[in-house]
Each structure stands twice: as structure tokens, then as C-alpha cells.
Amino acid sequence: MDCYKNLVYVNLAMPVIAQIAYVAETFYPELFEEGYADSIHQKIVNQFMEYLGNGFDVSKDMTTIFGYEDVKH
Structure with missing residues (x-):
């Protein structure tokens, strides 16, 4: 099976809000520009x-x- 090539793993050590932002950016690139999740995550870290x-x-x-x-x- 080749489906493993399409899997994306999310680091579960991040805050849940950041995890959701990365999943949203990955699944819906037409709605969330590249870097969206990093910006959300960076705000949380800061x-x-x-x-x-x-x-x-x-x-x-x-x-x-x-x-x-x-x-x-």
C-alpha cells in the first residue's frame, strides 16, 4: 500500500490550538496560507x-x- 506516503504526523507535544492550526493548514491550503500555523504557534510560545x-x-x-x-x- 502506498498510502503511507500521504500521511502527515503532528507533534502532539504542542498546545492543542497549534495542532489544530497545523492540521487546518495541511488539509485546507486554499483557506490557510503557508505559515499560518507557525504564526499561531509562535504567538502561543511568545x-x-x-x-x-x-x-x-x-x-x-x-x-x-x-x-x-x-x-x-
Whole structure:
């Protein structure tokens, strides 16, 4: 079965609101522009997770979602 190539995994260690934003951006790219979920997640990090530091960038410093293309050899 080739369906595994279409799977997208969401990091469940993120706040649920961020998880929903990444799923929405993935499923509905015509409604949510690229970077939408990162912006929502970054706002949450900036407001409620100061312990990560001022320079923490969710788009560079953590894995949020990944799929087959990200892990294939």
C-alpha cells in the first residue's frame, strides 16, 4: 500500500490550538496560507512559554509536522 506516503504526523507535544492550526493548514491550503500555523504557534510560545527564550522560532527550532518526504532516505 502506498498510502503511507500521504500521511502527515503532528507533534502532539504542542498546545492543542497549534495542532489544530497545523492540521487546518495541511488539509485546507486554499483557506490557510503557508505559515499560518507557525504564526499561531509562535504567538502561543511568545505569550505563555517564556522559558523557551526570546529567540525561540517554532519554524526552525522544533519539529511541528512531518511526512514521508521529510523522513525518506
